[in-house]
Amino acid sequence: MSLPMGNISGISLLLLVVSVFLLASPGVQGGxxxxxxxxxxxxxxxxxxxxxxxxxxxxxxxxxxxxxxxxxxxxxxxxxxxxxxxxxxxxxxxxxxxxxxxxxxxxxxxxxxxxxxxxxxxxxxxxxxxxxxxxxxxxxxxxxxxxxxxxxxxxxxxxxxxxxxxxxxxxxxxxxxxxxxxxxxxxxxxxxxxxxxxxxxxxxxxxxxxxxxxxxxxxxxxxxxxxxxxxxxxxxxxxxxxxxxxxxxxxxxxxxxxxxxxxxxxxxxxxxxxxxxxxxxxxxxxxxxxQCKPSEPLSSELEEFVQSSGEHGIILMSLGTLVKGLPVDITSEIAAAFAQIPQKVIWRHVGERPDNVGNNTLLVKWMPQNDLLGHPKIKAFVAHGGTNGIYESIYHGVPIIGIPLLFDQFENILRVEARGAAKSVDATKLTRQNFLETIQEVLHNPSYRANMKRLSALHRDKPMHxxxxxxxxxxxxxxxxxxxxxxxxxxxMSWYAYHSVDVICFLLAVMLMLTAIVVGSIRFVCFRLCRRSKTKQE
Missing domain, CATH: 3.40.50.2000 (Glycogen Phosphorylase B;)
Structure with missing residues (x-):
């Protein structure tokens, strides 16, 4: 059975388009x-x-x-x-x-x-x-x-x-x-x-x-x-x-x-x-x-809470995936400090609930951290110093209030602090007063946000994600x-070869040998001259 010429031309054109598309695609054979x-x-x-x-x-x-x-x-x-x-x-x-x-x-x-x-x-x-x-x-x-x-x-x-x-x-x-x-x-x-x-x-x-x-x-x-x-x-x-x-x-x-x-x-x-x-x-x-990416819209309930913060904005707090929660004596001090600020607070908290949580604080077991950090109303991020959270903060330009707890978290917070984009609090010395003062400094000193915005611009300025x-x-x-x-x-390589210790030792030995030969030759010549001088005098 023969096909009309118009259909043949259409199929040929379709095959040509598909072939060009496949050749132009940067696809990689599955491995x-x-x-x-x-x-x-x-x-x-x-x-x-x-x-x-x-x-x-x-x-x-x-x-x-x-x-x-x-x-x-x-x-x-x-x-x-x-x-x-x-x-x-x-x-x-x-x-x-x-x-x-x-x-x-x-x-x-x-x-x-x-x-x-x-x-x-x-x-x-x-x-x-x-x-x-x-x-x-x-x-x-x-x-x-x-x-x-x-x-x-x-x-x-x-x-x-x-x-x-x-x-x-x-x-x-x-x-x-x-x-x-x-x-x-x-x-x-x-x-x-x-x-x-x-x-x-x-x-x-x-x-x-x-x-x-x-x-x-x-x-x-x-x-x-x-x-x-x-x-x-x-x-x-x-x-x-x-x-x-x-x-x-x-x-x-x-x-x-x-x-x-x-x-x-x-x-x-x-x-x-x-x-x-x-x-x-x-x-x-x-x-x-x-892992960083642009933020996505929040759920209606969460967006409503965020918008209720008005011009004051929100603060986010999360201690990562490994630690369920801090001891209640520390979380009570944190809750008391949060209750004294006009900002709304979203706190990822899994442990025992503090008794003094303020009306401005929302405790959740899970939250879309990246989406909240990318929200226009975010003012600061209270974090333990895990690298995932820090990079998301840098990506979105959000200054950090650090409470480092374990492992590399102290070093991580210090790195951001050295750039003027974070301020840390010692968890073992945390009181409602010094924590409140730290929050207020990060919120009201524009240098923290400016420095983090600069880090964000540098971090994003890459030829490839x-x-x-x-x-x-x-x-x-x-x-x-x-x-x-x-x-x-x-x-x-062995440690001594890597650091060229064997080569240095060989060159030192050669130098010492040459020095010994030169010194010995000079002494020998001087000795011969002295003997010849004595012989003439006699």
Whole structure:
């Protein structure tokens, strides 16, 4: 049966249009991605990457434990592999952080004494050690499950996307011979730059030390002490746990730390608008604030509450995903301070409700934080100092009132404070009076908002959104089966070779030898001249 010429021309035209569209599209052939995330707030970041990778046609498989807190077994944008562990990882226990915070606050109340310093590490180090010990069992359960490992090999993944805060995925990726991409800021020894790039501790603050890049002599001493403690803990407590696994499953020729340092691409959740300037490497890609996006309209109920603030506006308060709430004696002081201001307050609060909550304060168990931070009536953000909240504040230009509680939160708030866009309050010394004074200073001193607006302009002024940058480099590694041309192998050098100690010693030896020869020659000549002079005199 023949078709009319008009129909043939129409079909040809349609095929031509479709072909041109497909050729012009920057689409990427779908690949297979194996993901090892870390639970809690880290998962919020990883999940966003997974959603966007799925939307671009990639097949994503997530490895999770049976007790995962945030990482669900079933989701529309990924498949999951659930591993049952003998003991749940501490970070997956909601009560762990509540109890841990209580201990840390009790220690902080003692001030900056040597005893408090020792108590802090006495509590912190065993907790982290136990977390890594529990996490390492994930590798054991996977490697001992021959059926599972064969299934992973048969899946022929293109890349492993890992959060190396708990580096089990590093071992599995090595076994499967997969190129690796890290979604990272923290690693076993602290901030990831200290593993991936040169980190002069004369001006680069080390993990756990809340300092700027302009340190006094005593601050540099303190920085070195923190650095040595981090290295000792990492090499003496954490690494041996994984070294045993490496020796057990890969043999003596493989070094765990070399595996950890050997990632193809480091997607660093850092922006130098926030981070202090420091050395970097070609395979480190900066994606700080990749989760930030324009705000969306609020629900009618929430919008009505916000609009009721009138010209005074609103203040937002959230302590992140890990901590349910502060002790009631602290929250009562916060509530009393909030009750004295004309602004309306939206407070994400899950713990025990304070008795003195003012009529201007709305307590909620969940809130659209990004949408509220982007609302025209927002005046300030009371935050604990988690990086997600800080980057959202920077993106929307909202000044911060910081109440740092745990881990890197003290350093994070200090970084924004150093830029004049935040002011912090010590949670252990918080009273309704000093908290109220801090709120009023941030609200009424225009420099805080102006400085944060400047940071926001710098953060947004990029050729590509950080999320698009992250997706590009993940797909880059998939296309090219790695990125070895960007990776230095300096980490495989011995410490004395890396710092050229052997070369310096050799050159010093040569110089000493030459000096000895010259001095010896001069002495010999002088001795001969003296003898000849004596002979003539005789």
């Amino acid at each position: 297979k991605i194996l993901v090892f995330p870390v639970d809690g707030s880290h998962w919020v970041n990883m999940n966003l990457l997974i959603q966007n990778l799925h939307a671009r046609g990639h097949e994503v498989t997530v490895v999770r434990s049976a007790t995962s807190w945030y990482i669900k077994e079933k989701a529309p944008h990924y498949h999951s592999i659930t591993v049952t562990l003998p003991e749940a990882i501490s970070i997956e226990d909601e009560d762990f952080f509540v109890k841990f915070l209580e201990k840390m606050l009790a220690i902080q109340k003692e001030g900056a004494s040597f005893v408090a310093f020792v108590q802090f590490y006495w509590e912190m180090l065993p907790a982290l050690s136990k977390m890594h010990q529990q996490s390492s069992m994930l590798a054991v359960e996977m490697f001992e499950n021959k059926t599972l490992m064969q299934s992973l090999r048969d899946s022929q993944f293109d890349v492993a996307l890992l959060d190396p805060g708990l580096p089990v995925g590093v071992l599995v990726a090595h076994e499967l011979q997969l190129p690796t991409v890290y979604n990272v800021r923290w690693i076993t020894s602290g901030e990831a730059h200290f593993v991936a790039a040169p980190s002069p501790i004369s001006y680069v603050p080390t993990s756990g030390n809340a300092a700027t890049d302009k340190m006094t002599y005593l601050q540099r001493v303190n920085n070195i002490i923190h650095y040595l403690l981090n290295v000792c803990f990492d090499r003496c407590v954490v690494c041996p746990l994984y070294d045993k696994l490496v020796e057990r499953y890969f043999g003596p020729g493989v070094d765990f730390y070399h595996l950890l340092q050997g990632a193809d691409i480091w997607l660093m959740r850092v922006d130098f608008v926030f981070e202090f300037p420091r050395p970097t490497m070609p395979n480190i890609v900066y994606i700080g604030g990749f 950080p999320l698009d940058t992250a997706l590009f480099w993940i797909e880059f590694v998939m296309r090219h089966k790695g990125a070895s041309h960007l990776c230095t192998e300096s980490y495989k």
